[in-house]
Amino acid sequence: MVQHRYLGNSGFKISEITYGNWLTHASQVENEAAIATVHKALDLGITSFDTSDNYANTAAESVLGEALKGQRRESLEIFTKVYWPTGPMGPNDHGLSRKHILESINGSLKRLGTDYVDVYQAHRFDYETPLEETFQAFADVVRQGKALYIGTSEWTAEQLRDGHALAKSYGIQLISNQPQYSALWRVIEGKVIPASEELGISQIVWSPMAQGVLSGKYLPGQPVPEGSRATDDAGGATFIKRFLADDVLEAVQRLKPIAEGAGLTMPQLAIAWVLANPNVSAAIVGASRPEQLEDTVKASGAALDPAAKAAVDEALAGVAITDPQKTYESSPKARLT
Template structure:
């Protein structure tokens, strides 16, 4: 079964594997399959479920809410996010203004079928809204009982520091960051993780399998597998493109002996690897089939010996992205329209 870890310096525990429904619920898979995946997660001991209002333009929240009906609410941790455009995408339908946050939390709660979310996250940093306005709105959401804790996603170290300081002044806890992190994408290690450790902020990491590349199913010189994320025209292919280089794919294949030594698949090795970082509270997994959930949770509780961690580093070598500046460079420079 899946273990649980404290989220930052808070008293909240979340499952070390979080089930997320980005790019699946409401878009890639039918609702019946989505519900089966959620049930598989529950059966495996996963209690933490992550979504966002922007996923499938709010539909993913509704699908998750329906899938969790009948479950004891107190036994779940439900996470959602706000920032990206939703609805008809009018001038105030995006960003972290007070207006958008207060309206978005109400919409998310209605779609999820719950009175509160355990963690409400700023899905990106809003360069066009004063941070004081954003954090005051989050403080009010917490005081109204609509969210228990506040987190962010893909914020830089400086943004985390500023947001954390304001949250303390306003009387609530900023306890988490949700960045991309994998064996191939380690940009948070240089600045974000050290700052987070200092501030009591934990990481809930997405794409631990690098959009599926670390599963080993993409082989250099061979056609892309039919039905894979790399062939998904609804958005999946956009995010995986940076990893679909022959030099990267060849190095991934060289990790098979490491996975075999641990009795893991390559995908399980990838999830287990991110969980070795003591600042990571949970790894986000998605699934288009219940069997994928069952397989991924086998990474929980695995301890990778230091010599094998060093071997992974040696195999991957210079195909790993370490540049901490990538967090800022990949962030939106203006509020999305």
């Protein structure tokens, strides 16, 4: 069964394998299959579920809410996010203004079929809204009982410091950040993780398998597999491009004997690698079919010994992206309406 870890400097625990529905629910996967996959996640011991109001322009939240209907709410940890455009994408349907936050939390709760979310996350940093306004609104959301904790996604070390200070001044807890992190994308290690450790913030990481590249199914010099994320022009193909160079794919193939030596599959190795970082509380995984989860959840509790972790680092040396300046490129400098 899936193990649980504390999130940030709090008494709140989440499943270290967290189910996420970006690019799948109400998009790549029919609703019936999506609901079956969520039920499989529950059967396997996953209790934490991550979504966002902008996934499939709010529809993904509705699918997740339907899938979780009838479950004991107290036994679940539900996370959602606010920032990206939703609805008709008008001038106030975007960002971290008080108006957008307070309207968005109400919409998310209705779609998810719950009175509260466990963690409400700022999906990016909003350069066009004063940070004080954003955290005053978050504090009101928490005091109204609509969220228990506040998190962020893809914030820089400096933004986390400023946000943490404001959260503390308003009497609420900023306990998490949700960045991209994998053995191939390590940009948070230089600044974000040290700042987070100091502040009592931990990471809920997305794309621990580098958009599936670390599964080993993409081969150097070969066409990408039909039906894979690399062929999905609706979103997946854009994100995976950076990892499809032959030198990267050749390096990934060097991970196979390391995985075999550790008694793991390639996907399990990728997830175990990120979970070996003590500042990581959970790795978000998605699935288009229930059976896919049976493999990935086995990474929970699979302690990667130092020699195996060092071997992964050596195999990917020269192709893994580590530049901490990349963390400053994640949030748009202006809203995209």
